[in-house]
Amino acid sequence: MDIQDYNGKAWDQLVARKDKWTVAVDADAIARARQGDLHIQLTSVKTAPREWFPDDLHGLKILCLASGGGQQGPLLAAVGADVTVLDYSEAQLAQDRLVAERENLDIATVRGDMRDLSCFADESFDLVVNPCSNVFVQDVLPVWREASRVLKPGGILLAGFLNPLIFLFDLADYENGKLTVRHKIPYADINDLPEAELKALLLDDNKPVCFGHTLYDQLQGQCEAGLAITGFYEDSMGEEDPLTGIIDVLITTRAVKLPG
Numbered sequence: 118m119d120i121q122d123y124n125g126k127a128w129d130q131l132v133a134r135k136d137k138w139t140v141a142v143d144a145d146a147i148a149r150a151r152q153g154d155l156h157i158q159l160t161s162v163k164t165a166p167r168e169w170f171p172d173d174l175h176g177l178k179i180l181c182l183a184s185g186g187g188q189q190g191p192l193l194a195a196v197g198a199d200v201t202v203l204d205y206s207e208a209q210l211a212q213d214r215l216v217a218e219r220e221n222l223d224i225a226t227v228r229g230d231m232r233d234l235s236c237f238a239d240e241s242f243d244l245v246v247n248p249c250s251n252v253f254v255q256d257v258l259p260v261w262r263e264a265s266r267v268l269k270p271g272g273i274l275l276a277g278f279l280n281p282l283i284f285l286f287d288l289a290d291y292e293n294g295k296l297t298v299r300h301k302i303p304y305a306d307i308n309d310l311p312e313a314e315l316k317a318l319l320l321d322d323n324k325p326v327c328f329g330h331t332l333y334d335q336l337q338g339q340c341e342a343g344l345a346i347t348g349f350y351e352d353s354m355g356e357e358d359p360l361t362g363i364i365d366v367l368i369t370t371r372a373v374k375l376p377g
C-alpha cells in the first residue's frame with residue numbers, strides 16, 4: 118500500500134465529511150486579518166502568539182506546509198503575504214482556492230509531500246507555517262530538513278505536532294473516554310495494530326494512517342536540521358478529548374534557521 122496516496126485520499130474524504138480540520142475560514146476572519154488582526158492556529162484551540170511572526174508580513178514569502186483546508190494560507194494572504202500552500206490532498210487544496218476566489222486573494226497551491234520540497238529552491242521562503250500534520254508521515258526528519266533547506270537564513274518555522282503520549286492508549290477505549298495503555302512510542306498504525314483492526318481503520322472508517330513520533334525526533338530533529346527553537350506552547354485537543362484537563366497533547370514550536 119502507498120501510505121501517502123492512501124492518506125491523501127483519506128483527507129479528500131474528510132473534506133467531504135466536513136471534518137473540523139477541513140473547514141475554511143469565513144469572510145469575517147478574512148476581513149479581520151485584512152485589518153491586521155491575525156489569528157493563526159497551528160493546533161486545535163489556541164492561536165500562535167502574534168509576536169512569533171515578523172511585524173510586517175506584507176510581501177513576505179510564506180510556505181504553508183501540509184496546510185490545505187483554507188485556513189492559514191488565506192489569512193496570511195489577507196495580511197499581504199505572498200503565500201504558497203502545499204498539501205497532499207487535492208480536496209484540501211481546493212478549499213484554499215475556494216477562499217482565494219471568494220475573497221479575491223492570490224494564493225499558489227501545490228500538491229506535494231511535505232517530506233520532499235524539491236519543487237522549491239533553497240532559501241526561498243521567509244516563513245514556513247506547518248500546522249499539525251506530521252502525524253500523517255512515517256518519518257518526520259525529512260520534514261524538518263526540507264523546511265530548513267527552503268527557509269532563508271533567519272527565516273522562521275512555526276510547527277504544530279502531537280505529543281506522542283496520545284498514541285500509548287487503545288484507540289477504541291480512548292474514543293469512549295477510557296485510558297488503557299496499550300502501545301509504545303514510536304508508534305505506527307501500520308506496524309502496531311493487529312491486521313483486523315488495521316483493516317477496519319482503512320477499509321471501514323477510511324481514516325488516515327497515523328504515526329506517533331518520538332519527542333526526540335520532533336525537537337532534536339529540528340535542531341539537527343539547523344533550526345534553533347525559540348518558542349514553545351502546548352494546547353489541548355478541545356473539550357471532548359479524554360486527556361483534556363489531564364495533560365495538553367498538542368505542541369507548537371517556533372524555530373529560527375541558523376546562518377551557515
Ligand SMILES: C[S@@+](CC[C@H](N)C(=O)[O-])C[C@H]1O[C@@H](n2cnc3c(N)ncnc32)[C@H](O)[C@@H]1O
Binds near residue numbers: 139248249254
Ligand atoms: C490536520 S490537517 C492540518 C491543516 C489544516 N489547514 C488545519 O489547520 O486544520 C493535516 C493536513 O496534512 C495534509 N497531509 C497529510 N499528509 C501529507 C503529506 N505527506 N504531505 C503534505 N500534506 C499532507 C492533509 O491533507 C491535511 O490537509
